[in-house]
Amino acid sequence: MCFFDQHRFVCGDWKWGHFRQHCNREYRMGETCGMKLVMQTYPVGQKCKLCEKIDTKMRRRQAEVERISRWNREGSKFRASIEKSTDIIRLLDSEIYELGCERSRRLQGIGSAH
Numbered sequence: 001m002c003f004f005d006q007h008r009f010v011c012g013d014w015k016w017g018h019f020r021q022h023c024n025r026e027y028r029m030g031e032t033c034g035m036k037l038v039m040q041t042y043p044v045g046q047k048c049k050l051c052e053k054i055d056t057k058m059r060r061r062q063a064e065v066e067r068i069s070r071w072n073r074e075g076s077k078f079r080a081s082i083e084k085s086t087d088i089i090r091l092l093d094s095e096i097y098e099l100g101c102e103r104s105r106r107l108q109g110i111g112s113a114h
């Protein structure tokens with residue numbers, strides 16, 4: 001079991017940091033045994049890249065929702081714009097879903113110790 005730093009983001013996600021210390025199961029020089037253990041945890045004052053991406057898309061989505069409700073109050077003259085906006089929201093929804101999947105895949109990936 002070799003020791004690494006851990007960086008923890010405010011969203012709760014984390015990633016491995018620098019390698020710190022070999023264990024006695026080291027086989028060859030410069031190689032880790034493959035089993036990672038946390039040496040020290042460093043808080044990172046921001047969300048991870050993936051969560052930031054999700055946030056950006058959520059804000060974009062919210063803006064589209066607000067535009068649609070504004071257009072709806074104007075009657076029927078913005079129907080084409082509303083349809084376009086609805087398509088954008090649908091696209092954003094699937095992108096947000098994909099990012100969420102990627103996030104949980106990654107959490108499982110680094111969570112399993114081997």
Ligand SMILES: [Zn+2]
Binds near residue numbers: 009048051
């Ligand atoms: Zn995150």
